[in-house]
Amino acid sequence: MPTLKVAVLISGRGSNLQSLIDACAQPSFPAEIVTVLSNRPDAYGLERAKAAGIPAAAINHKNYESKAAFEAALQDAIVASGAEFICLAGFMRLLSADFVSRWSGRMINIHPSLLPAFKGLHTHRQTLDAGVKIAGCSVHFVVPEMDAGPIIIQAAVPVLQGDDEAALAERVLAEEHQIYPRALRWVAEGRVTLSGDRVEVKGAEAQQTSLRMPDRAV
Ligand code: GAR
Numbered sequence: 001m002p003t004l005k006v007a008v009l010i011s012g013r014g015s016n017l018q019s020l021i022d023a024c025a026q027p028s029f030p031a032e033i034v035t036v037l038s039n040r041p042d043a044y045g046l047e048r049a050k051a052a053g054i055p056a057a058a059i060n061h062k063n064y065e066s067k068a069a070f071e072a073a074l075q076d077a078i079v080a081s082g083a084e085f086i087c088l089a090g091f092m093r094l095l096s097a098d099f100v101s102r103w104s105g106r107m108i109n110i111h112p113s114l115l116p117a118f119k120g121l122h123t124h125r126q127t128l129d130a131g132v133k134i135a136g137c138s139v140h141f142v143v144p145e146m147d148a149g150p151i152i153i154q155a156a157v158p159v160l161q162g163d164d165e166a167a168l169a170e171r172v173l174a175e176e177h178q179i180y181p182r183a184l185r186w187v188a189e190g191r192v193t194l195s196g197d198r199v200e201v202k203g204a205e206a207q208q209t210s211l212r213m214p215d216r217a218v
Contacts, residue, residue: 004031004188007083009074009091010038014045015173016089016110016180021052023181030188035081037074039093055081061093071099087184088142097144105194107142108187110180112172114154115140119147124165124172135159135168137176139183141194150199152183152192155212179212 006024008017017036023029036049041058049056059077064070070093078086088109100107111123114136118126127135136156143149155175159168186192191202201210 001030001189003029004085004184005034005081005083006031006085006087006184007035007037007078007081008033008049008087008089010036010043010045010089011040011092012043012045012090014043014048014090016176017045018048019177019181020087020089020184021048021054023184025052029181029185031085031184034083035077037077039070039091045090067096068098071096075099075102085187086142087180089180094146095142095144100142100144103142105141108139108152108183109142109147109149110137110139110176111147112137112169112176113147114138114156115147115151122165124168127159127168128163128165133159135172137172137179139179141199150194150197152186152199152201153179153210153212155179175212182209182212 008020010017020033024032033054036045036054036056038046038058039061041060043058046056046058057077059070059073061070064073084106086103086107088107113123113127114134115138134156136154138151138154140151141149155178157171157175186201193200
């Protein structure tokens with residue numbers, strides 16, 4: 001099976017990008033990252049890409065007079081790379097409905113909550129403020145509405161007494177690094193189908209693990 005050519009869009013640290021880089025480095029992994037693009041020139045993730053020998057570039061949104069012009073540059077760079085699929089990995093610009101529709105069914109995102117709860121910024125603060133006892137993360141197809149769209153996989157973690165944002169973020173992030181490569185593998189293997197607002201993953205293994213609930217003492 002040919003590998004799926006993927007563009008990864010980032011804005012910062014790039015730890016999820018790293019988990020995708022590491023997964024793609026496995027010989028049997030069905031996807032390859034052909035470009036990493038950041039809207040912030042100082043994003044550490046650009047260094048991670050370069051260290052892995054992946055073409056990487058900054059497309060600074062501040063250098064464009066409009067969102068449309070920024071997105072046109074983004075689109076040109078993605079198409080030039082040969083990418084057929086986009087992974088948003090901590091990409092913190094809201095994409096227009098035009099851009100999203102061009103990549104409909106071919107763009108996924110990771111968000112550090114159990115969607116549809118706690119969309120947007122300061123996710124962990126929202127989670128702690130709400131007093132919920134289970135937190136987690138979600139990989140989902142991108143639709144024009146922010147942090148919405150059909151969910152491919154989620155992982156759950158406990159919220160522990162005494163957690164602050166940093167402690168919760170760290171626990172959730174460890175799970176993000178597990179589920180994002182798994183979701184990309186499923187997509188690249190052609191096992192993911194969209195049926196309305198819902199995702200179906202073919203294969204018994206996938207059915208059993210679309211919810212990752214680590215067995216840990218709480
Ligand atoms: C991750 O926690 C990701 O889920 C979140 O930003 C962080 C990026 O970290 N994304 C969002 O909040 C999107 N709404 P990373 O740069 O180390 O991957």
